[in-house]
Amino acid sequence: MFAVDSILISDRLLQAPFACQLQACRGACCVQGEGGAPLEPGERYVLESLLPELWHDLRPEAQAVISQRGPWQKAGTDRYATTCADDGACVFVVYEDGIARCALQRAYMQGRIDFPKPISCHLYPLRADRQHGIEILRYEEIPLCDSARQHGAHCGIELIDFLQIPLTRRYGASWYARFRSVWAERRQRLGLAF
Numbered sequence: 001m002f003a004v005d006s007i008l009i010s011d012r013l014l015q016a017p018f019a020c021q022l023q024a025c026r027g028a029c030c031v032q033g034e035g036g037a038p039l040e041p042g043e044r045y046v047l048e049s050l051l052p053e054l055w056h057d058l059r060p061e062a063q064a065v066i067s068q069r070g071p072w073q074k075a076g077t078d079r080y081a082t083t084c085a086d087d088g089a090c091v092f093v094v095y096e097d098g099i100a101r102c103a104l105q106r107a108y109m110q111g112r113i114d115f116p117k118p119i120s121c122h123l124y125p126l127r128a129d130r131q132h133g134i135e136i137l138r139y140e141e142i143p144l145c146d147s148a149r150q151h152g153a154h155c156g157i158e159l160i161d162f163l164q165i166p167l168t169r170r171y172g173a174s175w176y177a178r179f180r181s182v183w184a185e186r187r188q189r190l191g192l193a194f
Helices: 011-015 043-057 060-069 103-109 119-123 143-155 164-171 173-189
Strands: 002-004 007-009 072-074 080-082 093-096 099-102 126-131 134-139
Touching (some): 002 173, 011 134, 011 173, 043 080, 043 103, 119 126
Antiparallel strands (some): 002 007, 072 080, 126 134
């Protein structure tokens, strides 16, 4: 692991080509998980406040689940996640041409809301965990994203480039610039090709 300011980062990011291929995975990360998307504490209330704007975008089965259980649920001690519909999909999933997409992200791109999506979704496949008061960024390499890794390698896109916007959203532009610098120095020291 290496550190940028007070954030510890997995060495697996040093060689991590990645560029999403929605045509290949069909947005399965929003459907095939152990639960909903992890939420920061304040994001629960953001989701609640956005429901009136998003309501008619959501699938009927998601509306029914939200009416019964709400848009988020407890996911352990002091942890929360988006609620999932009975089919396993996040309640904010909408389908376009058979591809699972995020209703939040779509409304954000349309300029209807000012919240792009939960930061855990935006950072995926990175996971930000806290242990003993220290934030740790880990790269979650799952088979579901094999096509994204292949596409990233083919196009020469590294995960840290692909995730520049969410990393900047989470930690700020100056942190991201330091991160890129430390990442490049560490790769050079280890003799990793660019």
